[in-house]
Amino acid sequence: MKKRDIAVIGVIILLASLLLALTRTASIDSPDQYARVYLDGVLYAELSLASDELLTLEQDDGKVNEIEVSEGRIRMRSANCPDHTCVACGWLDPADRYLLPDDRWIVCLPNRVSIELIGD
Numbered sequence: 001m002k003k004r005d006i007a008v009i010g011v012i013i014l015l016a017s018l019l020l021a022l023t024r025t026a027s028i029d030s031p032d033q034y035a036r037v038y039l040d041g042v043l044y045a046e047l048s049l050a051s052d053e054l055l056t057l058e059q060d061d062g063k064v065n066e067i068e069v070s071e072g073r074i075r076m077r078s079a080n081c082p083d084h085t086c087v088a089c090g091w092l093d094p095a096d097r098y099l100l101p102d103d104r105w106i107v108c109l110p111n112r113v114s115i116e117l118i119g120d
Contacts, residue, residue, distance in 0.1 A: 033094050033119030035074045037067060040112040049074060049094065049119070063111040074106075074115060081110035092117045 033049040039057060047053055053069040054077070065086075068077040073093040076086040086108035092099075094117060104117040 033072065033117075035069070035092070036116045036118060038114045038116070047074065057111075057113055059111070063113075065108055065111055065113045067115060074117065076106050076108060076113075076115065079108050079111055079113070081108055083110070085109075086111075086113070094119050 035047045035049065036043060037045045037047065037055065037057070039059075044057065045055060047055060047067070047069050049069055049072045051069070052071070055067040055069075057063075057065045057067070063080060065079045065081075066077040068075055072095065073091045075091045076089065079086050086106050089106045092104065092106060092115065096103075099117070106115040108114070
């Protein structure tokens with residue numbers, strides 16, 4: 001490789017990093033981004049993605065889910081369901097431009113808890 005090739009690659013990497021940082025910052029600061037938490041199909045809470053938060057849902061029958069909001073994204077942090085599929089879903093991040101409509105949900109079927117990502 002020539003010095004010019006290395007310089008061009010460096011500039012492309014720098015611009016891509018800058019674009020990613022700007023996109024990420026814009027998505028975190030957007031007031032229109034929030035998540036809806038449903039318990040047994042009924043709206044339980046709306047959580048803003050603008051501030052970090054930990055929501056614990058404790059049901060009368062001993063079912064427990066922890067939902068975490070951090071850095072503009074949300075996840076099911078823990079659940080005492082048998083399969084933990086909801087926890088394995090990981091983070092929902094509105095900055096992910098490739099989210100399909102079905103990818104905007106985390107569902108814990110055994111505990112009847114679901115999270116819906118709202119906003120761009």
